[in-house]
Structures are given as structure tokens and as C-alpha cells.
Amino acid sequence: MTGNLHTETLCEHVLRVELPTHTLEPLASTNVYVIHQKDAAIVVDCGGADGADIEQLADCLRQLGIQRVTGYIATHYHADHTGGIPALQARFPGPVYVHPLDHAGAAKAMHCSPNDLLAPPDTLSLGHLDIRVEHKPGHTHGHLHLFIRQHRLLLVGDHMAGSGTVWIGPPDGHMNDYYQALEHIEKSQAILALPGHGPVIPSPQAASRQLRLHRLAREREIYNWLANGKKTADQLVDLIYAHRNLGNAKHVAKRTIQAHLARLVELGEVDCQALAPDFQMMYFIRKSQEGNYT
Ligand SMILES: [Zn+2]
Structure with missing residues (x-):
């Protein structure tokens, strides 16, 4: 000290x-x-x-x-x-x-x-x-x-x-x-x-590998929720963190989910569109990609 x-x-x-x-x-x-x-x-x-x-x-x-x-x-x-x-x-x-x-x-x-x-x-x-x-x-x-x-x-x-x-x-x-x-x-x-x-x-090598696998598992989870129907980033946060009190970390949890969604869009697995009635961005699996995510 x-x-x-x-x-x-x-x-x-x-x-x-x-x-x-x-x-x-x-x-x-x-x-x-x-x-x-x-x-x-x-x-x-x-x-x-x-x-x-x-x-x-x-x-x-x-x-x-x-x-x-x-x-x-x-x-x-x-x-x-x-x-x-x-x-x-x-x-x-x-x-x-x-x-x-x-x-x-x-x-x-x-x-x-x-x-x-x-x-x-x-x-x-x-x-x-x-x-x-x-x-x-x-x-x-x-x-x-x-x-x-x-x-x-x-x-x-x-x-x-x-x-x-x-x-x-x-x-x-x-x-x-x-x-x-x-x-x-x-x-x-x-x-x-x-x-x-x-x-x-x-052991930074093992720790970083674990972090990467954790993120990939979260990405898979997001994909699976979207396979059940289109959703907003907010809806995904509520589903994924349903059993956790995020406190002031909720907005960063949402941003991390948005970063995963952006990657899925870049990969061509997911598409997004602002839909009525409130024109929030909705994410959904691209038709041609259904079942292809690995
Ligand atoms: Zn920072």
C-alpha cells in the first residue's frame, strides 16, 4: 500500500x-x-x-x-x-x-x-x-x-x-x-x-482461449434465439440475462450483444431491418443461411 x-x-x-x-x-x-x-x-x-x-x-x-x-x-x-x-x-x-x-x-x-x-x-x-x-x-x-x-x-x-x-x-x-x-x-x-x-x-493463453470460447458460445446462443423468430437487441438482452440482475452493466451487455449481431451480419448469417410499428432494428436469420451457422 x-x-x-x-x-x-x-x-x-x-x-x-x-x-x-x-x-x-x-x-x-x-x-x-x-x-x-x-x-x-x-x-x-x-x-x-x-x-x-x-x-x-x-x-x-x-x-x-x-x-x-x-x-x-x-x-x-x-x-x-x-x-x-x-x-x-x-x-x-x-x-x-x-x-x-x-x-x-x-x-x-x-x-x-x-x-x-x-x-x-x-x-x-x-x-x-x-x-x-x-x-x-x-x-x-x-x-x-x-x-x-x-x-x-x-x-x-x-x-x-x-x-x-x-x-x-x-x-x-x-x-x-x-x-x-x-x-x-x-x-x-x-x-x-x-x-x-x-x-x-x-496462464494468459488458457484464459484468453476460455474468453474467446465463452464469446463464441454467446454468439451461438444469440443465433439460436433468432432461429426462433426475429428479435431486437433489447429482447435478446432480456432473454439471455433473464436470470441475472445486470444493474448498471445492462447497457454494456446490450452493446456486447450488438457487437455479436454486427459480426453475424458481417458473416452474412443474420440480416436486420427497422420494422414498424416503432421502427426498432429487428434481427433475423437470413433465409438462405438457415441451418448453416457453424
Ligand atoms: Zn475501456
Whole structure:
């Protein structure tokens, strides 16, 4: 612990700090990863713009002997990952790297100009450490994975969660991209996945495979409900989560279902049409595809 912040030393060069954020319940924090070597650091994500929390985070850096931040990098633009960057940057100046596809969103979340943000290089170096920057869209179009080669640690942003769930929803989220990102984790050499929220994930290959199979099973479930007759996304949410109280997660459950529906439409399995009387989008199995979904 540092002050009220929970911290965890993952190896001699990487610290995980749980920063309180407004994020999806039941989560209440976002991970900040401080990659450090001697007096320099690279900071990955920095959610939460509360001044007192950022001051405690700055104290964590000082206690590690860090005098300068050579770069900030965001796994993606969402405010619970970028909101605190400007406040920490005021204490430790440094360039901010965000994938260009996420620049507009990050500028809004950080109250800055897109011109203040840089496209990340393929590799960020810090002393003897190499951090490979991998563009892996899915949760957002500009989502990044970061691989610390020497320690085989893979930072996966919001593509995996140590607790709670991952959501993928349009317009930012793309389910097929997400499957590819998960396959990439399955094939990686990582010994630990470092998620945007919750504790680190051992056996990332098995965990990402399980996540992908879970999503594919959900997609099959959606297809089967549509085989029983056309439905709206809201009706599918009510059917699929009939026995669960989703609380404030209902809108993201709906968006994840919409991302599955968008993939089924892309695959040519499902079609959609805004139908009377209320012109809500109805989804239905394409006639020529009936019984073909595998
Ligand atoms: Zn996110």
C-alpha cells in the first residue's frame, strides 16, 4: 500500500497501482502500470482525474526513485484509462502516446488537443527494457497491447479483466477484431497478462482461449434465439440475462450483444431491418443461411 492506493510489485521493473476510477460496477479502480529503470519510468494508463489520488500516485513514483517519465502510453482512449494523465504529466512532464485511431477520444477525455498526442513507436525503450507496442483493436479501434520482452509480461488493456467482465460494443468495439486479439494472446509467449482492471492473470493463453470460447458460445446462443423468430437487441438482452440482475452493466451487455449481431451480419448469417410499428432494428436469420451457422 502507498497511502490509500493498493500497489503490487510484479517484478523489479514493474509496479501495478490500483487507481480509484468511475468504471463499470462492481469495479472501482483502473490499473496503472509503472515500468521503471533507475530514475526513469514509462507510465501505462492513468485513469481517474482526482487530484489527491494522482498526488499519491506521484508519491509512489518518487518512492521508487523516479525523477522523470520518458513517456505515457494509453492502452485505449477511455476516460478511466486516460483521465489522470494530464495531472500526473503536470508533476512529471513527458510525451503522451495513443494510437491515432483513438486520438480524438483521448483528447476529449484528457481535455487537450489531439495535437498534444503522439502516435506510439513500434518499440518503447527504457534502459535495457524493450516494450513492444502492438496495435490490437477490439475494445476500441486504437486499442494497444504492450509486451515487455525481458519479463514476458503482456499488458492487455481492456481485452481481459482480472475481475469483472470485458465488454465490446459498437461504434468503438468490433467483435471479430476482438477474437483476433484474443487469439494473439493465446499464441503469445507471455507468462502473465496485465489487465486494465483487477489482479494480474496467470496462464494468459488458457484464459484468453476460455474468453474467446465463452464469446463464441454467446454468439451461438444469440443465433439460436433468432432461429426462433426475429428479435431486437433489447429482447435478446432480456432473454439471455433473464436470470441475472445486470444493474448498471445492462447497457454494456446490450452493446456486447450488438457487437455479436454486427459480426453475424458481417458473416452474412443474420440480416436486420427497422420494422414498424416503432421502427426498432429487428434481427433475423437470413433465409438462405438457415441451418448453416457453424
Ligand atoms: Zn475501456
